[in-house]
Amino acid sequence: MKRLIHVPLIEALESMPGEVFDAALGAKCPSNPVDCINWPEAFPYAPACSFRIARSRTHLAISFEVEGLDLRASYLEDNGNSWEDSCVELFISPDGKEYFNVEITCIGSILMACGTGREGRRKLTPADLARVIRRSSLEHRTYDLEGGPYSWRVCALIPFDLLGLDGNALPPSVGANIYKCGNLTAHKHFASWSPIGTDKPDFHRPEFFGTLEF
Numbered sequence: 001m002k003r004l005i006h007v008p009l010i011e012a013l014e015s016m017p018g019e020v021f022d023a024a025l026g027a028k029c030p031s032n033p034v035d036c037i038n039w040p041e042a043f044p045y046a047p048a049c050s051f052r053i054a055r056s057r058t059h060l061a062i063s064f065e066v067e068g069l070d071l072r073a074s075y076l077e078d079n080g081n082s083w084e085d086s087c088v089e090l091f092i093s094p095d096g097k098e099y100f101n102v103e104i105t106c107i108g109s110i111l112m113a114c115g116t117g118r119e120g121r122r123k124l125t126p127a128d129l130a131r132v133i134r135r136s137s138l139e140h141r142t143y144d145l146e147g148g149p150y151s152w153r154v155c156a157l158i159p160f161d162l163l164g165l166d167g168n169a170l171p172p173s174v175g176a177n178i179y180k181c182g183n184l185t186a187h188k189h190f191a192s193w194s195p196i197g198t199d200k201p202d203f204h205r206p207e208f209f210g211t212l213e214f
Contacts, residue, residue, distance in 0.1 A: 003194040003210035005032060005053060013056040014157050018135055025052045025063055034180045036195040043201065046191035049088065049180040053212070057167045063155035064088045066106070070185040071150040073107045073143040078129045082111040088154065089179040091203060092212070094164045096175065099206050106152045107141070108134035118204040124162065133157035146186040175209035
């Protein structure tokens with residue numbers, strides 16, 4: 001069954017210091033698990049992963065907590081192959097046609113693109129990505145560790161206009177899914193918030209998106 005979350009409004013989230021931001025989300029946003037193991041025979045492992053999501057008038061904010069056996073970060077710059085590292089992802093479709101993939105590594109490096117399907121996606125520019133506020137509990141450097149557990153937190157505050165949305169005139173809801181992956185970690189994994197009904201891992205499937213309700 002597809003999942004639904006109400007995204008609460010918290011004024012001025014984007015200007016809050018880290019500890020105040022964390023406290024605001026903790027007080028007003030439930031913790032949601034990324035716990036759908038859609039391909040258990042081929043990929044039974046998934047780190048413990050949860051997220052909280054909220055909005056201000058100008059930004060969509062998502063914060064993740066992860067604990068897993070591996071920790072991999074090889075891309076220090078944005079628009080790299082984030083999915084190969086210890087990665088969390090938000091896929092969101094503002095208009096039901098195109099969708100954005102926002103892929104954030106454990107150290108806060110980000111890939112963001114849009115399109116109607118897996119092929120022909122358009123990456124956002126470095127100038128656009130520089131407007132996305134990121135915070136990670138980890139130092140921004142490379143990691144290649146296994147045999148944990150390793151715990152980390154990362155959040156991103158995405159300006160609504162980068163998603164083709166007006167924060168003062170949001171639609172009642174949008175389609176979205178949230179993922180945890182790590183294609184080149186020692187324990188390769190593909191977990192989702194809303195379940196995916198395909199034979200093999202494929203996150204680029206908006207027909208299985210859940211709903212974010214504003």
